[in-house]
Amino acid sequence: MKTPICVARIGAAHGVRGAVKLWTFTEDPLAVRHYGPLMTKDGARQFEVTHVREAKDHLVATLKGITTREDAERLNGLELYIARDKLPETDEDEYYHADLIGLAAVNAAGERLGRVIAIHNFGAGDIIEIAPDKGATILLPFTNAVVPTVDLASSRVVIELPQEIEGDDAPTLT
Structure with a gap:
């Protein structure tokens, strides 16, 4: 498998018959049913989703061969991957985090600022995290104004640093 993409994480056991809570990282949470076997990152273990249903903020899934609560509990926290080529192509100006x-x-000007180490979304939009060669990481909005160019062929993103970042000024004490 070339570049595995994490599509889900198994949570706690659900019930006594081996079902698990499943958090998906796909646009359509139920898409995990259609990717075929989901694997651990190293490819050593595979899991087939045999049944899935929506719950409040996650899915409840049954995995082939996982039949007891004890089996399900041993999977808690396990991330599940698929091969990158199993995902649909992205639209223009749309990217997979990976x-x-x-x-x-x-x-x-082409001067190095660092490298992208994460994309976050805390509910108000995507945030790109840049790790400079020295110093603390930089969190910036992942918008066209701040990241006008994503050049996957050249393995780079162009960052337009904002002139002023809210909160930079020290408060005045009186």
């Missing part, structure tokens, strides 16, 4: 991780981050 395609961005590790790209060089440069400014408009």
